[in-house]
Amino acid sequence: MPHPIRVGLIGAGYIASWHGDALKATPDAQVTAVCDLSEPAAEGLAMAYGAVPFTSVEALITSGACDAVHILTPPHLHAGLAQQCLKAGLHVLVEKPVAVSLGETRAIAETAEAAGKRFHPGHNFLGLPSYVRMKEALQAGTYGRVSQAEITWALPLAPLRSGPFSLWLLRAPKNLLLELGPHPFAFAVDLFGPLDILHAEATKPIALPGDDMRPQGFRILARAGGVEITFHLSMVETVDDRSVTLRGSSGRARLDYAADTLVVDRENASDLIVNPLRRQLDQSWQHLREGLRNAVIQTASLNQKGPYAQSFRGMMAAIYGPLANNQPQDSRFSAESALTVMEALEAAIAKLPSEALEVKAPAVATRKPKPTAMVIGGTGFIGRALTRRLVAEGQDVRVLSRGRNGPFPDLPDRVETAPVSLHDLDALTDAMQGIDTVYNLARALETTWAGALVNDVGVSTRIAMACEAAGVKRLVYTGTIASYDMSDPHVQITEETRFPEDMTGRNLYARSKAECERQLMNLHAERGLPVTIARPGIVVGHGGPLQHWGIGRWHGAGAVRIWGPGQNILPFVLIDDVADGLLRMGADPAAIGQSFNLVGEPMLTARSYFDAIEDTLGARIRVSSGNLSVFYAADAVKYGLKKYALRKKGLVRPSLADWQSRAHFSPFVNDRPKAVLGWQPEADRGRFIARAITEANLFGF
Known part of the structure; x- marks a missing residue:
């Protein structure tokens, strides 16, 4: 067997980079292959480790590119993939839980024994x-x-x-x-x-x-x-x-x-x-x-050896040292350990x-939905509220999702979920047949500008092209107020306020959303694309998180360092008001070609928001002011270390203006959505606090 052991990663999600980085630091192993159904995901992760990308397990096995694989897919796929790879002569490490039952775990162990290969459970903290x-x-x-x-x-x-x-x-x-x-x-x-x-x-x-x-x-x-x-x-x-x-x-x-x-x-x-x-x-x-x-x-x-990273490095060393040197398997990461743990579970x-x-059975469908509205990103916080609001207004909705399981089991007559790739123009166009209004709430969290251009800007323009091809009457796109320069408390922001000319110093999310808007408005001007832009503020309410990063940097549930002193009014807006605004934008002809900042009435600062949490819920959160210049300096140091010491590519150079914008110093004027759309966000402070905090179930109990 070659030394070091050649390893393939099956599944390119969040956990894969932890495995990949740990393997990179392990002398007895190296990443040589990455497999994922998503070609961009496979290629992106493979590039980080100098590995070969694959989009099918069969192709990975046939290539002979690896001696072992890590199964990093959703758990219900673990047993089948593990047995397939073991039978093909590959050692396997399976992320926890290694399977969904003791029977499946035993089947993996028996297959490994029959094949003469090793099966390791991914209990990394050991x-x-x-x-x-x-x-x-x-x-x-x-x-x-x-x-x-x-x-x-x-x-x-x-x-x-x-x-x-x-x-x-x-x-x-x-x-x-x-x-x-x-x-x-x-x-x-x-x-x-x-x-x-x-x-x-x-x-x-x-x-x-x-x-x-x-x-x-x-x-x-x-x-x-x-x-x-x-x-x-x-x-x-x-x-x-x-x-x-x-x-x-x-x-x-x-x-x-x-x-x-x-x-x-x-x-x-x-x-x-x-x-x-x-x-x-x-x-x-x-x-x-x-x-x-x-x-x-x-x-x-x-910062490459934090506790979590150390746990993976320790696991990889315990697995691949013995494997490369033909030594007995470490009992911590053995098939016997996997079986004993699963038996206890x-x-x-x-x-x-x-x-x-008990799992509540979904409502029984009595008819097939006839959607006239499509929500892309309908499983997210805003998307769920918008979908339910559309149904309440009498519309059937098609939700585009990565899978077939959506958060609407009680609405089978009114909502259908379609698993369509946002990179497939033909499939998008087909899915939009019969649709009058498309709401694009999709977002991509990329770490490089190149990735943002492909998976955010490219996706938004592809959706627009599909809308044109399918004859959609209205496209509502959600940008973000984060694209504005909000660093000056003396400048009021309206829809007429322009984004900075040079966005290269802004965070990728703000920059990417701004570029999406620019591309879509160009299509409106040049080809008549019926697009409307929405920019929600800091959205709060039922279904939203306690640890909202639009307010500050959280250190667990009990401590937050707010962006800046925390004395300026923040652009909060209730989730129900955002859904109402999006609905109006999709229905009003006067909204075509316009943008709307969906920001609620000025009410709370960051500090008064946390005071309200303490007053209404009895939970005192430790709140500290964040010095934005210090945040910027620390970010600049990290940037220098990553670029020059770790040789990482595609990094975004930090800017002080970007950090100052996070504090939302500039006040917003929300006259346009009220005048054009008749939008009326919650104006009563007590009722706002009740809906944003008391009724929001922020702590889960």
Whole structure:
């Protein structure tokens, strides 16, 4: 077998770059292939690692480009792909959860054994340096006789409250446990052996669209090797607590696996007065040591070795070192470990009350929808509200989505979901047949201008071309107020305010949206494209996130550094008012060729917004002012390090004006949508706060 091991990544989503970067840092492995159904996604990720892109697993296997693959697709595809690759003679690493059942996991393991290949579960936190230290100390008896363990995963899961609701983990209540449970269960199995599940309960249910309930927490009691284990899984807005606590006769150890720190609380033999002082000083020195160690590591690596990255690097080293050197498989990442973890997960699911596992059946369709409106990006925050508003006004809607599962199970008579690629002009044109109005709410979060030109600007103009070919009567495009220069508090912004002539120093989102608008308005002027531009402000309300990055930089649910001092009025607008404005723009002939800033009445500053959260919900969020010059300076330093030290390409040079615009210093005038469209955003401050905060379920409970 060649050395290093040649690895292919199957699936080019978010997690793939973590695998790719870790493999790049592993001497015994290298990324040689990337496979994804989306050709642009496959090509983009392959380019980052000098690999060959593929759009089918069959083509990847036939090419002989790799010796092993990482399965990084949605979990319901894991078992089939893993077995296909194992039978083809490839080793596999499968992201967690490795499968959706014990039966599927066993089938992967049996296929690997029959093929003589290795099957590794992607339990990456077991590769974290601080966890390795904890396990070694446990085995050495440092903590004495361990009687209890608490393993916690408390991290907000925003999709439960604000979507997208089409994700695999939201399709059934048990999927949430299958998604979040593998890491905590893998710790317990690796430390203590197979788990005997004693009790399981689901907590803090929340309704998805269509009143389909999902738990936002799990509490599970188990026993292993004489140790009583409590698992806490929480997905509401909470302080990040991802930890393993071991209580032994000689010490209490707490591993913070999100921060890669390990601190041990021990007794000492001093007298009653000195004893508590020594104990606290010992804790203080350990915290200082762990913090300094991590600071040195991340500084020396230019932030390439954060805790999460370290966990992947540790896993890759433990997998590919033995594989390249023909050594036995590391038990942490073995088929046996995968089976034991999945067996415990299934046992926990079996202990849950039946009502906690129920999936509400979608409403039965009584007729086929006859859509006259199309919403592209209809599964997002604004898209969902717009789609439901269109239905309330008597229209049937076709929603374009990546998949067939949309957030409208209660509207089968009125809403249909069409999985159409935004890069396929013919398919877009076909999907628009019979459609009068197209609302384009799509957005691409790119990291390079070249990517934005292809996946944002190119997509928006392709949609416009399809509208022309299909004879659509109105195209409503959503830009963003972020494209304006909002750095001067003395300049009022109206629709007549021009974007900066030079946008190269602006963030990619603002620059890309501005270029989309320019292209579409050129098509209107030159070919009569019936387009209208909407620019929503900071959109708040039910279905929106607590951690809204239009207001500031969040550090978990409990702390935010607002952009600037936070004393200026922000351009907030309610989600229902945005949906109403878009509806009016699609219906009023006077809107063609015009743009409208959908910004609510001036009411709240950033600070008064958080004061209102405290007053109405009783939750005090730690709010700090953000010095925009310091933000800019830090961004400039990062830019220099990435460009000259890490040799990264396609970076956007930061600008002070861009950072100042984030504070929304310039006030907005919303006269045009009110005069032309008859738009009336909420004007009562008390009612605005009620709808934006009290009724918005910001914390999930």
